[in-house]
Amino acid sequence: MAGYRDWIDKERLTEILRDLVRIPSVNPGFPDGHGEAEVARYVKSFFEELGLKAEMQPVEAGRDNVIGTLPGAGDAHLLLEAHMDTVQTAGMSVDPFGAAVKDGRLYGRGACDTKASLAAMLAAVETLARRGAVPAANVHVAAVVDEEIMYRGVAKLAEHIEGGRLRYDAAIVGEPTNLNVIVAHKGVVRCHIDVHGVAAHSSTPESGVNAIEHMAELVLYLKRMAQTELPAMLHPLTGAPTLCISMIQGASLRTR
Ligand SMILES: [Zn+2]
Structure with a gap:
């Protein structure tokens, strides 16, 4: 008008x-x-x-x-x-x-x-x-x-x-959109994943379970999954979902 x-x-x-x-x-x-x-x-x-x-x-x-x-x-x-x-x-x-x-x-x-x-x-x-x-x-x-x-x-x-x-x-x-009309946008799912190990002295790693190594595998798995599965989940307006691993923390809580 x-x-x-x-x-x-x-x-x-x-x-x-x-x-x-x-x-x-x-x-x-x-x-x-x-x-x-x-x-x-x-x-x-x-x-x-x-x-x-x-x-x-x-x-x-x-x-x-x-x-x-x-x-x-x-x-x-x-x-x-x-x-x-x-x-x-x-x-x-x-x-x-x-x-x-x-x-x-x-x-x-x-x-x-x-x-x-x-x-x-x-x-x-x-x-x-x-x-x-x-x-x-x-x-x-x-x-x-x-x-x-x-x-x-x-x-x-x-x-x-x-x-x-x-x-x-x-x-x-109202949001900044360069005056474009936006009728769809992505949502977000945030996950926090804990991996537990079994503590061992660093000179005898075989007697423990290294949670950091397991997490490394999990991170690579998630990345592969994102590359192979997410692109197919295409939305006509927002495109495919994305995955971002944005923080990692790890330490052994005790050693023996
Ligand atoms: Zn805003």
């Missing part, structure tokens, strides 16, 4: 994004983490200032999702979802919370991932509300906590949907 796009005031959109970037919301799982509470308050008052309802959805102490609603004409419900937390700021070469604009780009932690998405959603709601335009569906913006570490925010939202307390007919999740 080209018409609606023309309604968006880019300067106002930039201002909302700047506000969001200037509020630190590093996930508290990181050493310099602030948490999402300030951004949650911003989103809540954003809706309230438009005369719209916004509800806090507690996830854990001091960490709430916020769900704001722009009522529509029909009975359908559209969910727009974006996370409020960011990764940490260590190693950044720009002021993480300065939100400086240079050559048409805004710089800061979360400017792209994913405060830009949240700003776009808020600007869309504000534009429709201020113009008195009533969308065909009820539009809900869910700003959630903890995407960068444990996904507790969106998990809480999913719990409410599963339990029937919330109902949405369609959802759009």
Whole structure:
């Protein structure tokens, strides 16, 4: 709908994004983490200032999702979802919370991932509300906590949907995708594998069982399996699964 796009005031959109970037919301799982509470308050008052309802959805102490609603004409419900937390700021070469604009780009932690998405959603709601335009569906913006570490925010939202307390007919999740529409992505399975041996003195290895050697065999087996079996499990959009062995630790706990 080209018409609606023309309604968006880019300067106002930039201002909302700047506000969001200037509020630190590093996930508290990181050493310099602030948490999402300030951004949650911003989103809540954003809706309230438009005369719209916004509800806090507690996830854990001091960490709430916020769900704001722009009522529509029909009975359908559209969910727009974006996370409020960011990764940490260590190693950044720009002021993480300065939100400086240079050559048409805004710089800061979360400017792209994913405060830009949240700003776009808020600007869309504000534009429709201020113009008195009533969308065909009820539009809900869910700003959630903890995407960068444990996904507790969106998990809480999913719990409410599963339990029937919330109902949405369609959802759009904001994430940096270079403006491509992504309709599928890979999941993840994480395994922790322990291999136990039998301790022996290093001068008589034959009297023990070397767990490190067994693990080495297991790692090679997994790698072979990944090379031979995974490529056939092709998904038309995401491609084949991949396997990554990312940490290995070992030591003999005692020697005799
Ligand atoms: Zn993200």
